Amino acid sequence: MRRTSQRNCPRITRRSFTAGAGAAGLLAATGFDVARAQSGPLKVGVLLPRSGAQAGIGQDCQRGVEITPGIFKTLGLPELAIMNADTETNVEVARARAEKLINDGAQLLVGAFDSGQTTAIAQVAEQKGIPFVINIAAAPPITEQGYKFVFRNFPTAPMILSDAFANQKEVFEAGGSGPKKVVYLHVNDTFGTSMAKSLPGLLPKFDMPYEIVEAIAYDPTARDLSVEVAKAKATGADALLVTSRLNDAILITRELIKQRWTPMAVLSMGPGWYEDQYLKTLGKLSDGPLSFVPWYDPSKKLSKQLEAAFDKAYPGNNLNTNHIYTFEALLVAADAYNRARSTDPKALADAIRTTNITDNVSTGPGIQFDAKGQNDKLKNSGIQNRGGKLLTVAPKVAANAKVDWPLKPYDKR
Amino acid sequence: MAAEIYLNVAVSGLLTGLVYGLMAAGLSVIFGVVRVVNFAHGEMMTVAMYLAIVLFNTLGLDPLVMAVPLAGVLLALGYVLQAGLINPFITRPEYSQFMLLIAIAIIIVNVLLIVFGPDARNVQTSYAFDSFLIGPLIIDATKVYAGAATLVITAALFVFFQFAPLGKAIRACADNYTGALVVGLNVKHLYALTFGIGAACVGAAGSMLVLLVDVTPSLGPALTLLAFIIVITGGLGSMAGAVLGGLLIGFTEAMAGLFFTPSAKSMFSFGLLVLVLLFRPQGILGKRLS
Secondary structure: OOHEEEOOOOOOOHHHHHHHHHHHHHHHHHHOOOOOOOOEEEEEEEEEEEOOOOOOHHHHHHHHHHHHHHHHHHHHOOOEEEEEEEOOHHHHHHHHHHHHHOOOOEEEEEEOOOHHHHHHHHHHHHHOOOOOEEEOOOOHHHHHOOOOHHHHHHHHHHHHHHHHHHHHHHHHHHHOOOOEEEEEEEEEEHHHHEEEEEHHHHHHHHHHOEEEEEEEEOOOOOOOOOOHHHHHOOOOOEEEEEEEOHHHHHHHHHHHOOOOOOOEEEEEEOOOOHHHHHHHHHHHOOOOEEEEOEEEEOOOOHHHHHHHHHHHHOOOOOOHHHHHHHHHHHHHHHHHHHHHOOOOHHHHHHHOOOOOOOOEEEEEOOOOOOOOOOOOOOEEEEEEEOOEEEEEEHHHHHHOOOOOOOOOOOOOO | OOOOHHHHHHHHHHHHHHHHHHHHHHHHHHHHHHOOOOOOOOHHHHHHHHHHHHHHHHHOOOOOOOHHHHHHHHHHHHHHHHHHHHHOOOOHHHHHHHHHHHHHHHHHHHHHHHHOOOOEEEOOOOOOOEEEEEEOOEEHHHHHHHHHHHHHHHHHHHHHHHHHHHHHHHHHHOOEEEEEEEHOHHHHHHHHHHHHHHHHHHHHHHHHOOOOEEOOOOOHHHHHHHHHHHHHHHOOOHHHHHHHHHHHHHHHHHHHHHOHHOOOOOOOHHHHHHHHHHHHHOOOHHHHHO
């Protein structure tokens, strides 16, 4: 039986095995390229904190996603198939969602607003070899790990601080005075801690007119910030320097009013104070704070197009950092796909590495990445809330309004 | 640092602690009588907070005024929940009670998420930004109103349990289940009523807490945890203990934020909990279980 069976089976010789293996290898190599050649929309997994403590900002970033298709069409860029995922404002959930998106076929990832969540996603993307374009996250280590698949079109914490100090000096000069003592209130998450760590090293280099009398860290999910504001007030500081999120920015403002303290200025170096939810929740009490943040150049052609599209889609809302940088992250993805003409992760990553978009939105010369995957040419602006609008007050070259200085007392509004 | 800041922060912490105490009192009442640990306590509170927001936004009804009516609504909900869903689990192992209530909590969070979305919501009353200036003290007006309302509601509950025939009957059920049955008390109804009263505490507390904090569906689990810390500190089953626990936790967190760092506030409340568990496991005003 065994002998018969052996005789009936096709014999595998060394020669046929080698030929077969070679053919299989060739098929795999060519078939791989065929399968990944540009044939449909690029599957882009967009990870954002759509629920949890950062839900408001995550939803705001999503608006930047929603307005892309129409604009990309006019720019002649390929269509993107967006796969949405919610990080739930949780680092571990962000990691798990990134893995799931990749398993579900995402060919490129975008996200995730928060440095902690972004760090986790970057690890997954690098491990799986899937390009990851960061929309918003400022912690420097993310692009210091030698990752090959991680790209950031957003300034790092030291870049934000450097520009913030330069713009603050312009504002103080335009306002005719500046604070001598400031108290620094900051969130204790990855972003806030990065900013707080960078501050002491950078401050002396800019010869600022003020000293930081105390730094107060707090939990971004805190329900009550009365102690924090009371402590800040007790330092006798002239102004408040803050790195916050959205809900805590609202809580801080409420406490400033309740505790009858109007500092000379609220100088924010992060999100929260320019968000539409902040403006709508507090109404006229939202006027005055200055945000020194990555922003957009209103004179750029694409900025005008984006503003028009945003205004049409979300009337009554202001275009802000969340929309701009989420839009630009997708712009990087579409541009890379357009040039790579492939969904092969390596080809996409190579294309992103050689990005050179000068027709963009954000302040600065455009979008290019250095060897670490960081766009190091981005610039920030100084924004002031006034009458529910966001006006650019610094730098002078991008300003469309003069600063209103100092902060109008809360009880006289 | 000027002396008034210590006083300001202490008063603020105590007033917030009072509202927390009322929330925890509900948990304590339920456990004290029905012997069920309500793992959906914080989530029920968020339901009350959302109801207060809806009533304020649609009909302009002040959450402080709505504290009693909302307590009534939550009482009815609690009664139905206990009589219809929880009661069959009373005699089952504790882990199955835990799972049931955790499941209820998850359902509440997700329903709120579907209905209201993830954004933080709040009410903007005319007095939302008011504060009282008493010498060097600046006291948040909403906290004063909420704290005062808590004291009134707690006193009313105390009177109810001490002097009202129904309150005495509920206490009888808690003291001796078999005895209560023997004397002809409708224990099933009393259990459901007790759960309802616990839920009513949550309704009133939620109506007041919405004046102090913004609400999101994800706030529920944090409030449940807070309620547990408070009742374990004050003494599980003791209503006065819950209020005392609330005051202690509110005060500890406020002072820890002032003396150390605000981001470590929770560390100190948990530290207090560990100390209580070590040296007085039954809680400060709790009775040692035989």
